[in-house]
């Protein structure tokens with residue numbers, strides 16, 4: 001009876017490895033990178049204790065990645081819609097992978113520094129830790145061109161996922177007793193601050209303020225008028241577009257800013273404010289920074 005249970009346990013575990021390898025690109029990349037690092041270690045005739053450390057580091061990252069995959073599946077099952085606690089669980093699990101990856105970089109560097117130039121040894125260590133999700137920024141960061149007030153262009157890194165996450169989180173605070181239509185917006189400013197806003201309605205319906213303008217008001221009130229990107233999230237059949245009033249307000253400060261529109265189904269579309277509002281109304285004296 002006990003033996004059968006043990007055999008079953010192994011079978012389920014191998015099935016888990018197979019599933020993870022099939023569905024997780026990160027794990028496949030890591031497996032390939034780990035094999036390359038071990039081949040390099042054999043080629044350089046690294047002594048057994050060094051190889052053992054490399055194997056441990058590889059095992060650490062893979063174990064962390066597998067736990068992270070399992071936890072993501074469990075969280076998605078228990079909380080299909082966005083929930084702040086679900087975000088905490090996923091972020092902490094991702095942090096565990098990052099920690100394991102950092103340890104791997106250190107191990108790789110220490111093992112290979114006697115055989116390779118320091119920079120190359122560190123690079124090999126990074127290969128050991130190679131999981132795109134674990135690398136800071138990773139695939140989430142997107143470079144966009146921002147046009148400053150004096151007309152010069154500047155490249156800025158935007159963590160779109162993080163911005164969307166902020167928009168989803170603040171959306172939960174929307175005050176919408178009449179329409180039940182919650183919207184969240186997160187505005188990234190040049191200083192790197194994110195100003196979040198949700199929509200709030202009023203018994204006098206015309207007094208309703210949209211999420212985009214709530215976020216814009218928060219940024220302006222903090223003295224931050226240089227905007228880099230805006231994320232808007234709502235439960236909508238398509239990536240939710242800002243209303244006309246909000247487009248006009250955004251155009252006053254950041255006509256070339258990308259607006260990342262998203263819905264809870266995970267669909268998204270990015271357009272600049274100018275694309276959203278051609279023929280913007282303006283008066284002389286605006287945009288004085």
Ligand SMILES: [Zn+2]
Nearest residue numbers: 210242243246
């Ligand atoms: Zn609006």
